[in-house]
Amino acid sequence: MLKNFWYALEFAEKVTRKPIRVTCLGQDFVLYRGESGAPVCLSDLCVHRGGSLAMGSLVGDRIACPYHGWQYNPDGACVKIPANAEERGIPRKARVDSYPAVERYGMVWAFLGDLPEDERPPIPVIPEHDDPTFRAVHFEMELNANYERTFENVVDASHTPFVHGTSFGNPDKPEIPPFEIRSDDWSAEADIFLSPPPPKGLWGLLAKRKPRPEYVTVTNGWYLPNVVKLHVRLPIGDMLLYDFNIPITQDRTMVKIIGYRNFFTGGWADENARKRIEKILVQDRPVVEAQRPELLPFDLADELHVRSDALQVAYRRRRAQLIAQGWWVGGDDIITTEGPRRNATVIASPTRRDHPELASAWVHKARNGGKPDESARRAQ
Numbered sequence: 186m187l188k189n190f191w192y193a194l195e196f197a198e199k200v201t202r203k204p205i206r207v208t209c210l211g212q213d214f215v216l217y218r219g220e221s222g223a224p225v226c227l228s229d230l231c232v233h234r235g236g237s238l239a240m241g242s243l244v245g246d247r248i249a250c251p252y253h254g255w256q257y258n259p260d261g262a263c264v265k266i267p268a269n270a271e272e273r274g275i276p277r278k279a280r281v282d283s284y285p286a287v288e289r290y291g292m293v294w295a296f297l298g299d300l301p302e303d304e305r306p307p308i309p310v311i312p313e314h315d316d317p318t319f320r321a322v323h324f325e326m327e328l329n330a331n332y333e334r335t336f337e338n339v340v341d342a343s344h345t346p347f348v349h350g351t352s353f354g355n356p357d358k359p360e361i362p363p364f365e366i367r368s369d370d371w372s373a374e375a376d377i378f379l380s381p382p383p384p385k386g387l388w389g390l391l392a393k394r395k396p397r398p399e400y401v402t403v404t405n406g407w408y409l410p411n412v413v414k415l416h417v418r419l420p421i422g423d424m425l426l427y428d429f430n431i432p433i434t435q436d437r438t439m440v441k442i443i444g445y446r447n448f449f450t451g452g453w454a455d456e457n458a459r460k461r462i463e464k465i466l467v468q469d470r471p472v473v474e475a476q477r478p479e480l481l482p483f484d485l486a487d488e489l490h491v492r493s494d495a496l497q498v499a500y501r502r503r504r505a506q507l508i509a510q511g512w513w514v515g516g517d518d519i520i521t522t523e524g525p526r527r528n529a530t531v532i533a534s535p536t537r538r539d540h541p542e543l544a545s546a547w548v549h550k551a552r553n554g555g556k557p558d559e560s561a562r563r564a565q
């Protein structure tokens with residue numbers, strides 16, 4: 186799992202003045218909105234006795250722990266300890282990590298890492314979001330699979346005729362013609378020609394009046410750390426899926442999807458669009474949950490790649506560079522099962538780097554100290 190990226194953690198409408206807990210990179214966070222409506226993301230773990238802040242309540246911009254009522258500001262500093270007399274003051278260790286948070290494209294994103302602002306990788310651009318000709322639906326599903334397995338699945342064009350033969354792949358034409366990859370440091374995409382099956386159901390009704398093309402151009406791409414775009418140009422219009430593969434832990438993934446379409450843009454067709462997304466995921470689910478090894482290998486040579494796997498190979502190469510940079514949060518420094526534990530660790534937030542004078546003020550140790558773990562080091 187990669188730190189130092191913006192992660193879309195939740196759909197914006199679910200982040201309100203009632204705090205919620207979300208889990209990503211094996212760590213719990215609390216999300217809520219301050220009085221201005223701006224999203225706030227803090228480590229969920231109260232430094233007093235490990236209470237879950239998400240179970241607490243808001244006092245203005247602050248969140249109050251449900252256990253002994255300590256109140257934390259959006260910057261993570263505790264500003265009130267109710268059991269202490271006024272004059273006792275607040276210990277400087279009374280603070281939790283606070284992660285930069287923004288709302289964009291109908292999602293709340295948090296920067297999970299400690300890089301200063303000008304060094305942070307960008308949030309991917311989703312131009313359809315502000316285009317009034319597109320209509321969006323939201324969908325989510327939790328899978329018992331590693332997020333890089335589910336992420337690569339969406340990037341993988343050659344599985345569609347086999348896994349999705351009844352929805353959007355064509356089992357009679359499984360060949361993937363050669364494609365060119367356009368890439369930069371944070372993304373890679375390609376235009377791939379896929380043979381479509383005849384459209385069915387509601388969408389098929391409209392398509393009947395149009396000639397069925399032999400190939401459709403599908404633009405498929407990944408955006409680090411975990412977003413995949415699938416742009417299908419159907420005879421009836423454009424459909425784009427932005428697929429967020431959120432690593433809850435190494436072996437559980439919350440897949441959140443924003444699906445845009447520029448046909449049937451009335452609300453009446455939303456449920457149909459959602460059902461189609463669900464059908465795709467239900468087809469993928471047993472396949473990715475059964476993949477072994479469960480975690481994506483570090484070494485390219487540990488699986489066999491062919492030409493049509495070029496987008497996944499590009500991902501694995503770029504990931505190896507980031508691991509070498511120390512951005513990996515791996516199995517050696519987190520507890521991936523739900524088992525009980527005695528220590529709590531967190532992802533270091535930018536405050537730790539911006540305020541070296543607070544170096545001794547952190548109760549919870551920062552996870553992995555920026556060093557790749559052993560298994561990742563071996564891969565280089």
Ligand code: FES
Pocket residue numbers: 231232233234235236250251252253254255
């Ligand atoms: S555990 Fe949070 S205030 Fe005591």
Ligand SMILES: [Fe+2]
Pocket residue numbers: 338339344345348349465469
């Ligand atoms: Fe799939």
